[in-house]
Amino acid sequence: MRPEGRLDTDSLYFEYPHFDAPDRARRETETAAAVAIVGAGPVGMTAALALAREGVRSVLFDAKDTFNDGSRAICIARPSYYILEQLGAVAPFLEKALGWTTGRSFYRGRKILEFQMPDSPDEKYRPMYNLQQQYIEQFLWQAVEASGLIETRWQSEIIGVEDSGGEVLLTVRDPTGDYSFGASWVLACDGARSPIRTLRGHRLKGENFEGRYVIADIRMQHDYPTIRRALFDPACRPGGTVLIHKQPDDIWRIDYQLEQHEGTEDAIREETVRRSVALVLKDLDFDGEWELEWWSVYSANTLAMDDYRDGRIFFAGDSAHIVPIFGVRGLNNGLADAANIGWKLGWVLNGGAGEALLDSYTPERRGATLDVFANASKSARFMTPNSHGWKLMRDAALSLALTKPFAGELANPRQMTAFTYSESPAVLPDDPAFSGGPGVGAFMPEIKLNSGYLSDRLGKGFTVLCFGASMVEQISALGLGETGLVVVVLPQPSAVSDRLAAGPGSAYLIRPDMHIAGRWFDATAARVIEGYHRVVFKKRASQ
Amino acid sequence: MNKQDLETVYAALAAKIDAVGDAQSELFLAKLALLLAHRIGNAEDVETCIDEAAASLIA
Secondary structure (H helix, E strand, O other), X not given: OOOOOOOOOEOOOOEOOOOOXXXXXXXXXXXXXXXXXXXXXXXXXXHHHHHHHOOOOEEEEOOOOOOOOOOOOOEEEHHHHHHHHHOOOHHHHHHHOEEEOEEEEEEOOEEEEEEEOOOOOOOOOOOEEEOOHHHHHHHHHHHHHHOOOEEEEOOOEEEEEEEEXXXXXXXXXXXXXXXXXXXXXXXXXXXXXXXXXXXXOOOOEEEEEEEEEEEXXXXXXXXXXXXXXXXXXXXXXXXXXXXXXXXXXXXXEEEEEOOOOOOHHHHOOHHHHHHHHHHHHHHOOOOOOEEEEEEEEEEEEEEEOOOOEEOOEEEOHHHOEEOOHHHOOHHHHHHHHHHHHHHHHHHHHHOOXXXXXXXXXXXXXXXXXXXXXXXXXXXXXXXXXXXXXXXXXXXHHHHHHOOXXXXXXXXXXXXXXXXXXXXXXXXXXXXXXXOOOOOOOOEOOOOEOOOOEHHHHOOOOOXXXXXXXXXXXXXXXXXXXXXXXEEEEOOOOOHHHHHOOOOOOOEEEEOOOOEEEEEEOOOOHHHHHHHHHHHOOOOOOOO | OOHHHHHHHHHHHHHHHHHHOHHHHHHHHXXXXXXXXXXXXXXHXXXXXXXXXXXXXXX
16 A cells, blocks of 8 residues: 555656557467466566576466556565576666675564574575565566567456366456467466466465564665564564564565554554554654655465466466465565476476476475475464463563573574475485485585586586586486586585585486485486486486 | 474473463463472572573563
8 A cells, every 4th residue: 555645556766667458469369378377476477487498488467557566575585596597587686685694683672682594605695685576576577578488468367267178278358358368388376366266266275363464665764784673572562573674775664563452444544554653763763754655464374275286277476375474485485486387397398307297396385385384383473472371481582582692592583495395206215325415305505616606507407416527428428418417527525525415426416496306425327317317207218 | 402492392381371271370380480490409590590580570
């Protein structure tokens, strides 16, 4: 919502574009595509870019005529930066977003905890970046426009979906009329109230937590570094919790929990929001000018679909799962969903992988959501305890933290890390001969090399990291040049081999999404190649 | 005690306070304090903890 007299897209600092509906004569010439993507938000655009990276064309539909209103999701975590890098879109994000590593928690105005998120000179990207969602959409849109493989149809709503032989027929409505569009595969990236999910008769299942929160963005000249602040039991909201984030363009996010007696309708009235924000600013000792930009209300729910796939339709992002805001996983897991289905579908359509690879999408990405639920429930119970016992323990921890740092650690939120796909059909069993290092399914750790980073050495498809030069010859001898498998030889012993617990002759097989597909302590080219064929569900062409 | 153990204890306490109910939670916590004191086995240490627990209430 925005202050009275301003339109939904009337921002203090951002100019929303206007997108025309497709030209009728032109859209009538193309009525089918291999992949249709519904929803041109961050998730849909990421999916389209991930497919384009594999050379696959897609048509992107969106009912709106511009980006999402308001700044919404503002925290982009490190794993998402690797996705953006792979899509060739990371540069504007690096330039505009505010990276951060530090969080501070206060209890009744006194600092009880300062935490650092994991970061080191080995890391290419910071653990977290703050950036308003409309910039996220704008930067992705720039990449979509630059790609020759993505056609976007704005003002195009999906009003019908049916299976028809080997394809899905969408009924599309735009200002010039209704028409049918056939797609071999559909990616439903159409948000929390997903029309595709509703049309298919699916529901999100799980828990609705009671907590309600207001998020308000304001513009002010406030001299404070990019450090996330959490205020517990502050003077401005006794018994409540307030979160404060800095964003680019002098925009600040104020996030506060509503008390039971505060009605939602009143809480989101402009004067109530202004009064609540003014009280928070007083607690921050800020007495300068400020302007209200945008606000919204949300509740902490943990809801997900049982299966992210329905035949030829895949659900990604909020259409498949709603997560509480504390873990900053809504957007980040949505991007990971899109990147995951993007590369897999791309590989299947290109013939690089068997269709069975697609069966790994739900276990991997729904697994990530369930992991978020477990952590987010923990955070929610600390941030907004909903029973006498949890509130008493929370208050005891905060009170004790004033003098005992160990108790402050209880206020230290779990960090956003990429989920480990250890239960996936698209990874191999781990090799018990390793003692340490990242396990199978984990996101490849980043390591600084003499020049650049380990991730810079990865190929576009699968990569074999091997410790010992003989593997390159062995692999070429097997004649696998056409698989696009990239072999990277690394020194042993070295910082890299230490980090990966690799011996001389060890190898790691890395998937296109940087997750570890398999590892062998005593590798042979034949075993690595066999493992590769297993995870792409494809036998060698010559066999 | 590491953070994970601390979180486990924290969650177990919260759940037990809820289970015994508002009316009994004070008695439950006092009993627990006596039990833990008995385990520590040293009055001086326990008295230090008593003062530390009270200290930040006044702050």
